[in-house]
Protein backbone atom coordinates (compact mmCIF):
# COMPACT_ATOMS: atom_id res chain seq x y z
CA UNK A 443 0.00 0.00 0.00
CA UNK A 444 1.64 3.22 -1.18
CA UNK A 445 1.35 6.27 1.00
CA UNK A 446 0.29 9.57 -0.47
CA UNK A 447 3.04 12.19 -0.70
CA UNK A 448 3.37 14.15 2.55
CA UNK A 449 0.51 16.53 2.42
CA UNK A 450 0.93 20.23 2.07
CA UNK A 451 -2.80 20.44 2.03
CA UNK A 452 -4.74 18.29 4.54
CA UNK A 453 -7.06 16.65 2.05
CA UNK A 454 -6.61 12.91 2.33
CA UNK A 455 -8.11 10.95 -0.56
CA UNK A 456 -6.29 7.63 -0.14
CA UNK A 457 -9.53 5.70 0.38
CA UNK A 458 -11.62 7.79 -1.96
CA UNK A 459 -9.23 6.88 -4.78
CA UNK A 460 -9.72 3.11 -4.36
CA UNK A 461 -11.65 1.29 -7.10
CA UNK A 462 -14.81 -0.76 -6.38
CA UNK A 463 -12.79 -3.92 -6.92
CA UNK A 464 -10.24 -2.83 -4.32
CA UNK A 465 -12.94 -1.85 -1.84
CA UNK A 466 -14.61 -5.25 -2.22
CA UNK A 467 -11.38 -7.07 -1.37
CA UNK A 468 -10.44 -4.75 1.48
CA UNK A 469 -10.73 -5.58 5.19
CA UNK A 470 -11.55 -2.51 7.25
CA UNK A 471 -11.57 -4.03 10.71
CA UNK A 472 -9.06 -6.12 12.60
CA UNK A 473 -9.45 -8.20 15.72
CA UNK A 474 -5.68 -8.54 16.28
CA UNK A 475 -4.19 -5.11 15.53
CA UNK A 476 -0.97 -6.04 17.39
CA UNK A 477 -0.18 -8.74 14.82
CA UNK A 478 -0.13 -6.40 11.80
CA UNK A 479 3.28 -6.05 10.14
CA UNK A 480 5.30 -2.97 11.11
CA UNK A 481 3.31 -2.32 14.31
CA UNK A 482 5.41 -0.10 16.53
CA UNK A 483 5.14 1.44 19.97
CA UNK A 484 7.67 4.19 19.20
CA UNK A 485 6.55 7.81 18.92
CA UNK A 486 5.23 8.23 15.35
CA UNK A 487 6.86 10.70 12.93
CA UNK A 488 4.85 13.69 11.81
CA UNK A 489 3.75 13.85 8.17
CA UNK A 490 1.14 12.06 6.10
CA UNK A 491 -0.97 9.28 7.64
CA UNK A 492 -3.82 7.06 6.63
CA UNK A 493 -6.37 5.47 8.90
CA UNK A 494 -6.09 1.85 7.86
CA UNK A 495 -8.26 -0.24 10.19
CA UNK A 496 -10.80 0.08 12.91
CA UNK A 497 -10.75 -2.22 15.90
CA UNK A 498 -13.22 -3.03 18.65
CA UNK A 499 -11.67 -5.45 21.13
CA UNK A 500 -14.48 -5.56 23.67
CA UNK A 501 -14.95 -9.20 24.61
CA UNK A 502 -11.42 -10.26 23.65
CA UNK A 503 -10.13 -12.79 26.16
CA UNK A 504 -8.50 -11.87 29.48
CA UNK A 505 -6.75 -8.56 29.87
CA UNK A 506 -6.43 -8.24 26.09
CA UNK A 507 -9.71 -6.39 25.59
CA UNK A 508 -7.83 -3.08 25.35
CA UNK A 509 -5.05 -2.21 22.93
CA UNK A 510 -1.93 -0.28 23.85
CA UNK A 511 -2.28 3.26 22.53
CA UNK A 512 0.81 4.97 21.11
CA UNK A 513 -0.28 8.25 22.64
CA UNK A 514 -1.43 7.03 26.07
CA UNK A 515 1.46 4.49 26.17
CA UNK A 516 -0.59 1.77 27.87
CA UNK A 517 -3.59 -0.47 26.97
CA UNK A 518 -6.23 2.23 27.18
CA UNK A 519 -8.85 1.73 24.45
CA UNK A 520 -11.40 -0.95 23.61
CA UNK A 521 -12.02 0.82 20.34
CA UNK A 522 -9.52 2.57 18.16
CA UNK A 523 -7.71 2.82 14.85
CA UNK A 524 -4.62 1.48 13.21
CA UNK A 525 -2.85 4.25 11.36
CA UNK A 526 -0.07 3.95 8.81
CA UNK A 527 2.45 6.74 9.24
CA UNK A 528 4.89 8.45 6.85
CA UNK A 529 7.74 5.89 7.24
CA UNK A 530 5.33 3.03 6.43
CA UNK A 531 5.10 1.63 9.99
CA UNK A 532 1.87 1.31 11.95
CA UNK A 533 0.51 2.62 15.23
CA UNK A 534 -2.57 1.96 17.34
CA UNK A 535 -4.45 5.01 18.60
CA UNK A 536 -7.77 5.88 20.18
CA UNK A 537 -9.93 8.32 18.25
CA UNK A 538 -9.19 11.36 20.43
CA UNK A 539 -5.52 10.40 20.76
CA UNK A 540 -5.17 10.33 16.97
CA UNK A 541 -6.51 13.85 16.90
CA UNK A 542 -4.02 14.96 19.57
CA UNK A 543 -1.16 13.51 17.52
CA UNK A 544 -2.16 14.62 14.04
CA UNK A 545 -4.88 17.24 14.47
CA UNK A 546 -7.13 17.97 11.51
CA UNK A 547 -5.13 15.57 9.35
CA UNK A 548 -6.31 12.67 11.51
CA UNK A 549 -9.95 13.77 11.35
CA UNK A 550 -9.65 14.10 7.60
CA UNK A 551 -8.14 10.60 7.24
CA UNK A 552 -10.80 9.14 9.51
CA UNK A 553 -13.62 10.63 7.43
CA UNK A 554 -11.95 9.30 4.27
CA UNK A 555 -11.71 5.85 5.90
CA UNK A 556 -15.29 5.85 7.24
CA UNK A 557 -16.75 6.83 3.86
CA UNK A 558 -14.86 3.99 2.14
CA UNK A 559 -15.84 1.53 4.88
CA UNK A 560 -19.54 2.38 4.40
CA UNK A 561 -19.19 2.22 0.63
CA UNK A 562 -17.50 -1.18 0.82
CA UNK A 563 -20.22 -2.54 3.11
CA UNK A 564 -22.89 -1.50 0.60
CA UNK A 565 -20.90 -2.97 -2.31
CA UNK A 566 -20.51 -6.26 -0.46
CA UNK A 567 -24.21 -6.27 0.39
CA UNK A 568 -25.04 -5.70 -3.28
CA UNK A 569 -22.93 -8.72 -4.15
CA UNK A 570 -24.69 -10.90 -1.57
CA UNK A 571 -28.13 -9.71 -2.72
CA UNK A 572 -27.31 -10.76 -6.27
CA UNK A 573 -25.85 -14.08 -5.15
CA UNK A 574 -28.90 -14.88 -3.00
CA UNK A 575 -31.42 -14.15 -5.77
CA UNK A 576 -31.99 -17.86 -6.63
CA UNK A 577 -33.38 -18.40 -3.12
CA UNK A 578 -36.01 -15.75 -3.82
CA UNK A 579 -36.74 -16.94 -7.34
CA UNK A 580 -37.31 -20.53 -6.23
CA UNK A 581 -39.42 -19.45 -3.23
CA UNK A 582 -41.58 -17.15 -5.33
CA UNK A 583 -42.10 -19.87 -7.94
CA UNK A 584 -43.40 -22.23 -5.25
CA UNK A 585 -45.53 -19.46 -3.76
CA UNK A 586 -47.12 -18.54 -7.08
CA UNK A 587 -48.41 -22.09 -7.58
CA UNK A 588 -49.52 -22.62 -3.98
CA UNK A 589 -53.12 -23.85 -3.86
CA UNK A 590 -54.11 -21.31 -1.20
CA UNK A 591 -54.08 -18.57 -3.86
CA UNK A 592 -56.92 -20.09 -5.89
CA UNK A 593 -58.72 -21.18 -2.73
CA UNK A 594 -58.54 -17.65 -1.38
CA UNK A 595 -60.02 -16.23 -4.59
CA UNK A 596 -62.93 -18.69 -4.60
CA UNK A 597 -63.69 -18.11 -0.89
CA UNK A 598 -63.53 -14.34 -1.42
CA UNK A 599 -65.98 -14.47 -4.32
CA UNK A 600 -68.31 -16.74 -2.36
CA UNK A 601 -68.31 -14.62 0.78
CA UNK A 602 -68.98 -11.50 -1.28
CA UNK A 603 -72.06 -13.02 -2.83
CA UNK A 604 -73.32 -14.16 0.59
CA UNK A 605 -72.80 -10.80 2.31
CA UNK A 606 -73.72 -8.56 -0.62
CA UNK A 607 -72.18 -5.29 -1.70
CA UNK A 608 -73.91 -3.08 0.85
CA UNK A 609 -72.92 -5.06 3.94
CA UNK A 610 -69.36 -5.25 2.66
CA UNK A 611 -69.24 -1.47 2.21
CA UNK A 612 -70.49 -1.03 5.79
CA UNK A 613 -67.94 -3.56 7.07
CA UNK A 614 -65.24 -1.62 5.22
CA UNK A 615 -66.27 1.44 7.18
CA UNK A 616 -66.10 -0.56 10.41
CA UNK A 617 -62.59 -1.74 9.48
CA UNK A 618 -61.46 1.82 8.75
CA UNK A 619 -62.81 3.14 12.06
CA UNK A 620 -61.02 0.26 13.76
CA UNK A 621 -63.42 0.03 16.71
CA UNK A 622 -64.80 -3.40 15.85
CA UNK A 623 -68.36 -4.65 15.34
CA UNK A 624 -70.87 -2.59 17.33
CA UNK A 625 -74.57 -1.77 17.38
CA UNK A 626 -76.43 1.27 18.63
CA UNK A 627 -78.90 0.81 21.45
CA UNK A 628 -81.72 3.37 21.85
CA UNK A 629 -81.99 4.43 25.51
CA UNK A 630 -83.87 7.13 27.47
CA UNK A 631 -81.78 10.29 27.80
CA UNK A 632 -82.70 11.14 31.40
CA UNK A 633 -80.26 14.03 31.60
CA UNK A 634 -81.84 15.69 28.54
CA UNK A 635 -85.34 15.17 30.01
CA UNK A 636 -84.18 16.78 33.25
CA UNK A 637 -82.78 19.77 31.37
CA UNK A 638 -86.02 20.15 29.32
CA UNK A 639 -88.25 20.08 32.42
CA UNK A 640 -86.17 22.77 34.10
CA UNK A 641 -87.20 25.17 31.34
CA UNK A 642 -90.95 24.66 31.94
CA UNK A 643 -92.83 27.49 33.65
CA UNK A 644 -94.39 26.73 37.08
CA UNK A 645 -97.88 27.11 35.47
CA UNK A 646 -97.12 24.36 32.93
CA UNK A 647 -95.64 22.10 35.63
CA UNK A 648 -98.75 22.58 37.84
CA UNK A 649 -101.17 21.95 34.98
CA UNK A 650 -99.29 18.90 33.69
CA UNK A 651 -99.03 17.20 37.07
CA UNK A 652 -102.82 16.49 36.95
CA UNK A 653 -102.90 14.98 33.44
CA UNK A 654 -102.76 11.34 32.34
CA UNK A 655 -100.28 10.16 29.71
CA UNK A 656 -102.54 10.75 26.64
CA UNK A 657 -103.71 14.18 27.83
CA UNK A 658 -100.15 15.09 28.69
CA UNK A 659 -99.13 14.44 25.10
CA UNK A 660 -102.00 16.59 23.75
CA UNK A 661 -101.17 19.36 26.26
CA UNK A 662 -97.52 19.42 25.20
CA UNK A 663 -98.53 19.56 21.53
CA UNK A 664 -101.05 22.37 22.11
CA UNK A 665 -98.49 24.51 23.97
CA UNK A 666 -95.62 23.71 21.66
CA UNK A 667 -93.65 21.95 24.40
CA UNK A 668 -91.06 19.29 23.54
CA UNK A 669 -91.73 15.59 24.13
CA UNK A 670 -91.19 14.48 27.68
CA UNK A 671 -89.26 11.39 26.73
CA UNK A 672 -85.86 11.97 25.20
CA UNK A 673 -83.75 9.24 23.66
CA UNK A 674 -80.14 8.82 22.83
CA UNK A 675 -78.05 6.08 21.22
CA UNK A 676 -75.30 4.20 22.96
CA UNK A 677 -72.69 2.22 21.06
CA UNK A 678 -72.48 -1.39 22.28
CA UNK A 679 -69.60 -3.69 21.30
CA UNK A 680 -70.24 -7.06 19.66
CA UNK A 681 -66.68 -8.16 18.93
CA UNK A 682 -63.63 -7.45 16.80
CA UNK A 683 -63.84 -7.50 13.01
CA UNK A 684 -61.26 -9.87 11.54
CA UNK A 685 -60.17 -11.19 8.16
CA UNK A 686 -61.43 -8.10 6.30
CA UNK A 687 -58.85 -8.75 3.54
CA UNK A 688 -61.06 -11.58 2.35
CA UNK A 689 -63.71 -9.03 1.35
CA UNK A 690 -61.44 -6.86 -0.82
CA UNK A 691 -61.82 -8.81 -4.03
CA UNK A 692 -60.22 -6.12 -6.19
CA UNK A 693 -56.74 -6.93 -4.77
CA UNK A 694 -56.32 -10.68 -4.97
CA UNK A 695 -53.04 -11.87 -3.44
CA UNK A 696 -52.35 -14.02 -6.53
CA UNK A 697 -52.38 -10.98 -8.83
CA UNK A 698 -50.40 -8.79 -6.46
CA UNK A 699 -47.80 -11.51 -5.92
CA UNK A 700 -47.35 -11.96 -9.66
CA UNK A 701 -46.81 -8.22 -10.06
CA UNK A 702 -44.45 -8.04 -7.08
CA UNK A 703 -42.38 -10.97 -8.39
CA UNK A 704 -41.95 -9.04 -11.63
CA UNK A 705 -40.95 -5.84 -9.80
CA UNK A 706 -38.49 -7.84 -7.73
CA UNK A 707 -36.87 -9.32 -10.84
CA UNK A 708 -36.49 -5.81 -12.26
CA UNK A 709 -35.13 -4.51 -8.98
CA UNK A 710 -32.42 -7.18 -8.75
CA UNK A 711 -31.79 -6.82 -12.47
CA UNK A 712 -31.06 -3.12 -11.87
CA UNK A 713 -28.65 -4.05 -9.07
CA UNK A 714 -26.77 -6.27 -11.51
CA UNK A 715 -26.11 -3.34 -13.84
CA UNK A 716 -22.42 -2.74 -14.30
CA UNK A 717 -22.23 0.91 -13.37
CA UNK A 718 -20.38 3.02 -10.84
CA UNK A 719 -22.37 2.36 -7.68
CA UNK A 720 -22.18 5.21 -5.21
CA UNK A 721 -23.30 4.94 -1.60
CA UNK A 722 -26.61 6.74 -2.22
CA UNK A 723 -27.69 4.66 -5.21
CA UNK A 724 -26.66 1.43 -3.46
CA UNK A 725 -28.55 2.29 -0.29
CA UNK A 726 -31.62 3.26 -2.33
CA UNK A 727 -31.62 0.09 -4.47
CA UNK A 728 -31.18 -2.04 -1.38
CA UNK A 729 -34.03 -0.26 0.41
CA UNK A 730 -36.37 -0.69 -2.57
CA UNK A 731 -35.63 -4.38 -2.60
CA UNK A 732 -36.40 -4.69 1.12
CA UNK A 733 -39.68 -2.86 0.63
CA UNK A 734 -40.73 -5.15 -2.20
CA UNK A 735 -39.97 -8.20 -0.11
CA UNK A 736 -41.94 -6.64 2.75
CA UNK A 737 -44.92 -6.27 0.40
CA UNK A 738 -44.65 -9.91 -0.59
CA UNK A 739 -44.77 -10.87 3.07
CA UNK A 740 -47.87 -8.73 3.55
CA UNK A 741 -49.63 -10.51 0.66
CA UNK A 742 -48.90 -13.86 2.28
CA UNK A 743 -50.15 -12.41 5.56
CA UNK A 744 -53.42 -11.53 3.76
CA UNK A 745 -53.88 -15.21 2.98
CA UNK A 746 -54.52 -15.65 6.69
CA UNK A 747 -57.79 -13.70 6.35
CA UNK A 748 -60.10 -16.68 5.60
CA UNK A 749 -58.94 -18.47 8.75
CA UNK A 750 -59.74 -15.39 10.82
CA UNK A 751 -62.99 -14.57 9.06
CA UNK A 752 -64.47 -18.09 9.22
CA UNK A 753 -63.54 -18.55 12.86
CA UNK A 754 -66.79 -19.65 14.53
CA UNK A 755 -66.88 -16.94 17.21
CA UNK A 756 -66.19 -14.33 14.54
CA UNK A 757 -68.99 -15.62 12.29
CA UNK A 758 -71.40 -15.47 15.24
CA UNK A 759 -70.37 -11.86 15.82
CA UNK A 760 -70.93 -11.04 12.14
CA UNK A 761 -74.43 -12.60 12.21
CA UNK A 762 -75.30 -10.69 15.41
CA UNK A 763 -74.04 -7.49 13.82
CA UNK A 764 -76.07 -8.06 10.62
CA UNK A 765 -79.27 -8.19 12.69
CA UNK A 766 -78.69 -4.57 13.68
CA UNK A 767 -78.14 -3.43 10.12
CA UNK A 768 -81.14 -1.62 8.57
CA UNK A 769 -80.67 -3.26 5.17
CA UNK A 770 -79.29 -6.60 6.24
CA UNK A 771 -81.08 -9.77 5.28
CA UNK A 772 -80.71 -12.23 8.14
CA UNK A 773 -77.68 -14.47 7.97
CA UNK A 774 -77.08 -17.72 9.72
CA UNK A 775 -73.85 -19.27 10.72
CA UNK A 776 -72.56 -22.64 11.81
CA UNK A 777 -69.10 -23.97 12.52
CA UNK A 778 -66.99 -22.62 9.66
CA UNK A 779 -69.84 -21.36 7.48
CA UNK A 780 -72.09 -18.34 7.03
CA UNK A 781 -75.07 -18.11 4.70
CA UNK A 782 -78.81 -17.88 4.06
CA UNK A 783 -81.65 -19.64 2.22
CA UNK A 784 -82.30 -18.26 -1.25
CA UNK A 785 -85.71 -17.69 -2.88
CA UNK A 786 -85.92 -21.41 -3.73
CA UNK A 787 -85.14 -22.30 -0.10
CA UNK A 788 -81.70 -23.54 -1.10
CA UNK A 789 -78.81 -22.85 1.25
CA UNK A 790 -76.23 -20.35 -0.04
CA UNK A 791 -73.14 -20.72 2.10
CA UNK A 792 -69.59 -19.44 2.21
CA UNK A 793 -67.13 -21.52 4.15
CA UNK A 794 -63.50 -22.21 4.87
CA UNK A 795 -62.05 -24.65 2.33
CA UNK A 796 -61.13 -27.88 4.11
CA UNK A 797 -57.38 -28.18 4.66
CA UNK A 798 -56.77 -24.52 3.81
CA UNK A 799 -53.18 -23.58 4.65
CA UNK A 800 -51.18 -20.38 4.42
CA UNK A 801 -47.91 -20.89 2.49
CA UNK A 802 -44.58 -20.62 4.26
CA UNK A 803 -42.34 -17.57 3.90
CA UNK A 804 -39.32 -19.53 5.10
CA UNK A 805 -37.52 -18.69 1.84
CA UNK A 806 -37.58 -14.99 2.69
CA UNK A 807 -35.92 -15.65 6.05
CA UNK A 808 -33.38 -17.85 4.24
CA UNK A 809 -32.74 -15.06 1.72
CA UNK A 810 -32.07 -12.49 4.46
CA UNK A 811 -29.90 -14.93 6.34
CA UNK A 812 -27.75 -15.24 3.21
CA UNK A 813 -27.63 -11.47 2.72
CA UNK A 814 -27.00 -10.24 6.25
CA UNK A 815 -23.50 -10.65 7.58
CA UNK A 816 -22.97 -13.43 10.12
CA UNK A 817 -21.94 -10.93 12.81
CA UNK A 818 -25.33 -9.31 12.41
CA UNK A 819 -23.86 -6.09 11.12
CA UNK A 820 -26.38 -4.45 8.81
CA UNK A 821 -23.98 -3.97 5.95
Ligand SMILES: [Zn+2]
Pocket residue numbers: 511512513514515518519535536539
Ligand atom coordinates in the same frame (compact mmCIF):
# COMPACT_ATOMS: atom_id res chain seq x y z
ZN1 LIG B 1 -4.85 6.85 23.73
